[in-house]
Amino acid sequence: MCIRQNKTTAIRLALLLCFILLLASCADRGKLESSWLDYISRLSRVLDRDASSANIDASLHFPRPRDLALTFETSNIDLLDFLRLRRCALRETIAQRNSILGRHGDASAKLIFDLRFLSEAEDCIKILNSDGKESLATQLREAVNLKIRELPSRIFLASIAGAEFREFWQAPPDLRDYPNDGKDPSIAALARWQRWQQQWLSGNWQHNADEVLLTLGEIRLGGGGALLRAQQLNTHELARASEIIKQRLSGRPLCLKPSPTPAAEQFRNVLSSRFIGRIQTQASLINQHQYALLEQIHAIENTLFSSMNIKNIAVPTAYLTWVTQRDELLEKATQAQRQHVKVAAELLAQCGLSPGGSGQH
Structure with missing residues (x-):
């Protein structure tokens, strides 16, 4: 009897330890990262497919001061x-x-x-x-x-090209406080x-x-670096999530006929509660922040570039390359979002479902 009780106690302690470690892991992550971890995990389980574990691309680095130097006449x-x-x-x-x-x-x-x-x-x-x-x-x-x-x-x-804008674009060590409802x-x-x-x-x-x-x-003090890091994370995780759905689309059907199964209903619930209810809510805050920041950044850049062109001053190539990479990164996040919605809709349609509607029996 004592051996059995000791074994039960050990199992409970092990489960408690796992739970504590899980909480600690979530505490180390921001809301956005935690939401993606939860969504990918549930999506993989419901669709019975493994998520890829590819690393996120390296963060963009603002050009070095010496690469942005300009000369002046005496x-x-x-x-x-x-x-x-x-x-x-x-x-x-x-x-x-x-x-x-x-x-x-x-x-x-x-x-x-x-x-x-x-x-x-x-x-x-x-x-x-x-x-x-x-x-x-x-x-x-x-x-x-x-x-x-x-x-x-x-x-x-x-x-x-200055020190303040360099810090503005510097990625934070984590996204624990991003996105938020406060104004930048x-x-x-x-x-x-x-x-x-x-x-x-x-x-x-x-x-x-x-x-x-x-x-x-x-x-x-602005959040340009946090914005880039968040959209880089979104692009990476959207690609992983889309790949899980694509595996199911190209493999064993989720539904053999356009009628929902329990697995299909679970899939739609995961999309509704985790993707639409959480991730897209956070994505909306990020997109609002992006629009507000980029509206001003592009205005500043365009005004300066135009004036420099009139004065025959060449904008340093390193900065133009940075602008291209930055804007491409943000555009990739938009395209990844559209792609994920598209493949999710395709799998739902296989079962006669829509993301927010009821099944078509």
Whole structure:
């Protein structure tokens, strides 16, 4: 009797341990990953087919800074002459730009200096002309024209090629907090940046340095990397799920005639409760996030690319390649979703069923 009780106790402890390990495993995953694990498992069991175990493709990597570098011309302007000008506000800007801090500032700091230079230069040119220093005024005009030509490059390096956007696109270690119902703080910041760059490129160089840096900081906190990782996961798992259904379509029929069997009803229930009820609900949040982010990202890129093209500035090939890969990844997720719905509908039709309807007896 004692041996039997000890054996029963051991079995219960083993089952409890398995349950605890299962809970721990789920806790380590995000909602999206857990939903896919559950759906694939149930689909495989109901259709009596094994899911493939192929690894997810490697994550996209934002181009390295050196692959996004742009060159700038050196102005012939004699800055020492301007440092002696007491009446020009530009004097202080030039002094700061040529300090150690100014020379070694990041791309956003250099953009702010250039915007400040452009916004102050016109008044200084008027002062120089009124003081009879036409030669210096001409030099300053040449420097202004050079900075206007190079402004798209400065904006490119400070924004979509910069450190903040690099972090924006960096994949998180997991998707535990994604997707969520909260608004991405970067969406409003991206829209603000697009308005500003349009303003700057059209010749209005007014800006607030603190707001520029604050906005880039808000973009840094955005979920671009989480979006890419989630859609990569969705594409991979949709392909696995579709393959399970395709195996059944090409093998032993789920139904020999267009009339539902218990297995067919179970299949439809899995689709309804797990795929439609959970995964597509999460996919809807992801797609909304994607639309909101990409609307602003594409606007920023298109505005900059157009301006750079007009100024005969080549967009670095590494960035164009990244854009192509990024957009292809997102498009693959859309196509994988359509394909999965299509093959699921084919198997249901074999049994006279539809995803949300009743069986046709």
